[in-house]
Amino acid sequence: MDAGSMYSSSSLKAQSRFPLQQQFLPRTNSKENLDRFIPNRSAMDMDYAHFMLTEGRKGKENPSVSSPSRDAYRKQLAESLNMNRTRILAFKNKPPAPVELMPQDHSHHHHQPKTAKPRRHIPQTSERTLDAPDLVDDFYLNLLDWGSSNVLAIALGSTVYLWDASEGSTSELVTVDDEDGPITSVNWAPDGRHIAIGLNNSHVQLWDSASNKQLRTLKGGHRSRVGSLAWNNHILTTGGMDGQIINNDVRIRSHIVETYRGHTQEVCGLKWSASGQQLASGGNDNLIHIWDRSTALSNSATQWLHRLEDHTSAVKSPGLVSFPREFTSLWRRWRR
Secondary structure: OOHHHHHHHHHHHHHHHOOOOOOOOOOOOOOOOOOOOOOOHHHOOHHHHHHHHHOOOOOOOOOOOOOHHHHHHHHHHHHHOOOOOOOOOOOOOOOOOOOOOOOOOOOOOOOOOOOOOOOOOOOOOOOOOOOOOOOOOOOOOEOEEEOOOOEEEEEEOOEEEEEEOOOOEEEEEEEOOOOOOOEEEEEEOOOOOEEEEEEOOOOEEEEEOOOOEEEEEEOOOOOOOEEEEEEEOOEEEEEEOOOEEEEEEOOOOOOEEEEEEOOOOOEEEEEEOOOOOEEEEEEOOOOEEEEEHHHHHOOOOOOOOEEEOOOOOOOOOOOOOOOHHHHHHHHHHHHO
């Protein structure tokens, strides 16, 4: 046996005793009988493949390399990167809150939470029920009015009663004669003390409710009953069945200062604007007129500012009067 054969046999014995002493074994370079599609078993290094499958990754996971500090670092890194989750997409947990890098000053921006608007409670039953015997059943009359002193005035037949809502007491103010009555309208002055009473005989009486004393009687303006009244400071406006509207200055003897003529039937409702310059009137002729005091002062009694003709029945409460420009724009849009 020659030296080459002895060396090869000794090396084979050493490899048989320590087959995996080195991490990487030399591959066999055999290019004989190779095929592109069918691998040749002689071209495969089975020992190297077995080593990489079983022992090759142990060096990367060597427990001697790990330390407590390294383990703590890995744990903190996993928590920061959210690597401990078993699923990438989880819909049951909320995402973490974002971290503000630059704190903002909220001293000038206070966003108060919106409170729910309380619902309006509409009672289904009346709070108080008052007996009203002899109440005239006539749609065109204005037989009750609530004053600024929280006192309700109501006309029952030929008598005016006052009901104090604060105390719940009832008192009688006046009873007119049968030839003058029945009472056709009542209206409180803005002070809540004086009250105007329209009669069926075309007269209007002024009373002081505090002293139960009649102050004066306005005559000569209308030819029939006075069914509507409206105060404008010291001006008392009356509307009659004759279709006339009269402004009465209660401070002077000759009380008739302005007259409006535009309705052909009874005037059912009167309302002054907040400025005291415009007057709305509604009548049984299905018309609404808007009057301006400046036109009345120029002796133009039949010149109205606006006239609305689209109603199909009597207008008793023309109370939607505002300033001239606002009402004019509203009226124009409504007419379109």
